[in-house]
Amino acid sequence: MNDISASPLSWPPGKPRTPASDRKQGRFGKRNSSGWGLKELTVAEARNRVTEALDKFTRQGQAYRVPPDSIIISTNLALRNDGFPRSGQRDPSDPGVGVYFQLDGQNQCIPCDVYSRIADNLAAIADCIEALRTLERHDASLMRAAFTGFAQLASPEAMGRPHWRTVLNTDSHDPEEVRKAYKAAQRATHPDRGGSSEAFHAVQEAWSQAKAELAM
Structure with a gap:
């Protein structure tokens, strides 16, 4: 996936964009220390949710099913030295996120732009990954079928189209x-x-x- 840019956003051409007027506020977050309500997630916290969810595909002592160096989190945010989006920035006008990675040697892409904050779109992708892991525990063939569409978004044919x-x-x-x-x-x-x-x-x-x- 050498053509994928971590910044600016590399959105898969095969996935229609959510109109800005249809984007919504996310309900992701963490409990306030007082125990009342939710505190908004930071980009760093949401980013960690994504990488931790991907790490869970690999059982302890086994070879990586999702190689860490295959993970690209693509947004319109400036990057840290490790290539991941830096936290503490103002959200850009386009809050879309594309998470690209390899699972069992197959290129995958899970995009999300339905929320108005990048952190919430990242958290939604993390939830999607967790749901797919749950599906695999019950029926691996169903999980592979579900990932077919994500693989198509990351396919050379789809990503070969210029930005x-x-x-x-x-x-x-x-x-x-x-x-x-x-x-x-x-x-x-x-x-x-x-x-x-x-x-x-x-x-x-x-x-x-x-x-x-x-x-x-």
């Missing part, structure tokens, strides 16, 4: 700057201006992805 920023040739997070980049790419690839229908279609698809990610 919309690459297609539009922009690193900007400003909607107006992205719109200008789209217009320039649209002109450059238009079949009537010497471009090709394939390149023009890729630009239109990239524009759709950009609008969904930036809530334009």
Whole structure:
């Protein structure tokens, strides 16, 4: 999975984005010291939930089923020295998370962007991993079937498609700057201006992805 970026976000093209207006507040957290209510999870705490859930696939004394160096947590947050998202940052406009890893040699991707905070999307992915482990304990074949869809999201065919920023040739997070980049790419690839229908279609698809990610 050498093409996966830990930052900026590498969202699997095969998974539709959740519109910003449909995102919700998460109910993840930890108990306050007073015992009343929940305290919001930090990115570090949620990140640890993900890595610990993945570690549990491996029984003590066995070879790693999920090699630690195969885990990529992809977000729009700045990174620590170990390549994981750094805690204590303001949430970006796009709170999406993609967790990429190998399970038993098979590339997998579990994405989530239904919550408005990156920490909550990470916690949701951790819960999903725990649910899949429970499924494996009851029926391993069902767990493998459930992971088929996640493997498809991480497949070379899916991930071989360039990120919309690459297609539009922009690193900007400003909607107006992205719109200008789209217009320039649209002109450059238009079949009537010497471009090709394939390149023009890729630009239109990239524009759709950009609008969904930036809530334009």
